[in-house]
Amino acid sequence: MATNADRAAEKVGFIGLGIMGQPMALNLAAAGTNLVVWNRSADRCEPLRAAGARVAASPSEVFARAGTVIVMPVNEAATDAVLGRGTAGFGPMLAGRTLVCMGSNAPGYSRGLAAEVRAAGGSYVEAPVSSSRTPAEAGQLVGRLAGEPAGVERVRPLLAPMCRTMVACGPVGNGLLTKLAVNLLLDQMLAALAEAVHFAARHGLDLRTFADAIDAGPMASDVTRVKLPKLVERDFAPQAAMADALNSSRLIAAAAREVGIATPLLDVDPPLFEEGVAGGDGRLDMVAVLRAIEARTAAGAAPGANDAPVGRREAAAQGVPRRPRSPRQAR
Template structure:
């Protein structure tokens, strides 16, 4: 039986690791805040001592952390992933990072004798809990094939996208679109309410037409109820918008709408909404 490691037990990682454990897989967990491991260990997981120890005792180790800096940090140092990886062991980074960060990690893991796959996920807290994420995998095809049974537990779709960097780019494109949609949705809802339209009727009309989509169906009631319980932290969306714009710069592509949207999310961060849900961008509009 393959042994799996899971590092990074935030909103997404905790739910993803939990689904692997519920499916009966042999899972070792680790998080900087060890308290986040407690209920998973009670459910049958093993407690890891460090990223190094997880990587050296598991066949495949998954990680999902907040940003490129955290993704690099979890790999480096005497107790990092790189110190524990080696021949016959594999590493899958599910964090949302830029393609250069993925390539850097891939080169280091490969040099150490391991296999590497980037596999950022599209989806928020509820899809993570339900096992319906979209997993955007790229890199070592043999590792993709070996990891597919675990991907199928965590997600509903796991396309293989080719060489390292393609998964990271796909995730940034998807999140850039999502951020832009949420920004204009917030402006539209704000305009409608200021114009004395009924908020629920706006949502019903949008849901009945060509613009209907799951995000508006979920975020709309959050705006009307002023409920910003975090499913996807706003600070992470702003990070993704910035990375998407950086990618555009590298490709000599102007992204004016994304740039404007990024400024809106930056304004929301400055206003103190960084740890609230992405829907809290509405508070800077209304």
């Protein structure tokens, strides 16, 4: 395991100090990592400066000063911009550097970037994390590492202050695919949790009692213990923003289409997130999808209400063929 002296020996760069990136970088600084940081909005750098990190004037300065650079911009376009991808400066900036990409990008994008970094004489490790601000602050993230085995093992000690667990997922692309599969479950869990809270509230149930019932049962988890209180209190301060959840849903859908995977449940969630973002809630926590569900109720739109299973008489009236009875039913 790397000691504080080991971490201080090599300067490490960190670019992208958003909701997740800032607490992640602060954990590195607290562990004694010799950090140089940059963020498009300079005010996000100030807590890092106070923690002892050097604040660079540009992304190129980060690469000039650091041998390993972690990037966590908001999307692929922002990643390309900070790397100068497609410009003459990209190759010289990446030569001899290890680039650790921890953001949410398409797997194909990551594979293409990895090839360009290697062609420039650099090393590339894919290390997306799945979680939200609270685990990021606590250094309890789960990292999905992908890339050349030697490169993956080299960055493990560096990432340890941010991640309680790191899973080696194989070649570049697999780390992001693993994250997308996890997010496919997470996004639907949180949308379902918001819908359950809405159902309980509209029936006049005490929401704290409802939350206690969830927490006492087999469906309780770290997710429900963090998100249920936010829903009950209508605390939509962002831990993981709805706009990011929508972006994740789109990445999952695109990855599914590439290989012809059916995603019947995934197809339901993005419209809700889209409605929330369109309604101005994009920077709120993703559990603010509750407001999109409430808006549908207020508008008298109850999708599925007219799609309830038809009974035998209704089926006959509509010309719907009845299913044959099972042998047990026939007796």
